[in-house]
Amino acid sequence: MRYRLTIPARINILGNPSDANEGDYATISAAIDLYAGATVEPASDLVLEAVAREDQGEAIARQAFAGPPPYPYDGTLDLLKGAVNRMHAYSPQFRQRLAERGGVRISTWTEVERQSGLGGSSLLVLLTLAGLRAFYELDPRIHNDYVLAELCQRVEAKELGITCGYADRYVPLFGGLAYVDYRGKLYQRPIGQEPFVTYERLDPWIPDLPLVVAFTGVTRESGDVHSLMRTRYLEQYASYRRGGPK
Structure with a gap:
């Protein structure tokens, strides 16, 4: 079976970049009409690729692995490898089906x-996670979109050491214009030890968003902003808790 997946990029309209800490609790975020996608199909090994555009010739980067995860990070396709590694660590069903069915x-x-x-x-992380879920027919109750969003955050924060929050991981999967609430997620605990994000779609009340997104060409590491x-x-929060009422 061959699968094609497409998901949108996102913008944070209000509250950015507070989704990595709990100070403002929420963002107003929206999916936009810029996209990323993936093709997922059978292979003898586990093969990860990046191409310039969908269905365009040769891969920009490619790595193949004959054995099971975890796979080493070396600066090439680390986001995709991180997704595979984290899914493999999280999901017994994925580990079993990878062993039984072979590569992708x-x-x-x-x-x-x-x-x-x-x-x-x-x-790219979300596409890899969703591609694994589809191809290996993983239980959608256990591997639902909330879990995939949380796994994506752990890939970047835990696997790759990038300081990050949750908006980037939820909005591409849930879409639309939304109020996104992060209460209870300050410490970024393991999945199951903190609440999921609350995602409330606002589209029915705002049919059109009068905004233009422009890119100046200046690049920034968002992890550097979040880290500071x-x-x-x-x-400051720890200081407040120490001095606060008991």
Whole structure:
């Protein structure tokens, strides 16, 4: 079976970049009409690829693995490998079906400019996770979109050491214009030890969003911004808790 997946990039309209700490609790976020996609199909090994555009010739980057995860990070396709590694660690069903059914080829493409502030790295992780769910027919109750969004956050934060929040991971899967609430997620605990994000669609009340998204060509590491804010916020919050009422 061959699958084609497509998901949108996102913008945070209000509250950015507070989704990595709990200070403002929420963002108003929206999916936009820039996309990334993946083709997922059978292969003898587990093959990960990046191509310039969907269905365009040769891969920009390609790695193949004959054995099971975890796969090493070496600066090439680390987002895709991180998704496979995290799914393998999280899901007994995936581990079993990978062993039984063999490999898969996941080939990703994106329209989103690198480091443009539109959550482009998360799109590649989400596509890999969703591709594994579809191809190996993983239980959608256990591997639902909330779980995939949380796994994506752990890939970037835990596997790759990028300070990040949750908006980039939820909005491409749930779509639309939304109020996204992060209460209870300050410490980024393991899945099941903190609440999921609350995602409330606002589309029915706002039929059109009068905004234009422009990219100046200036690139920024969002993890650097989040890291400064989150570190400082956690310090201040701990100080408040020590001095607060018992």
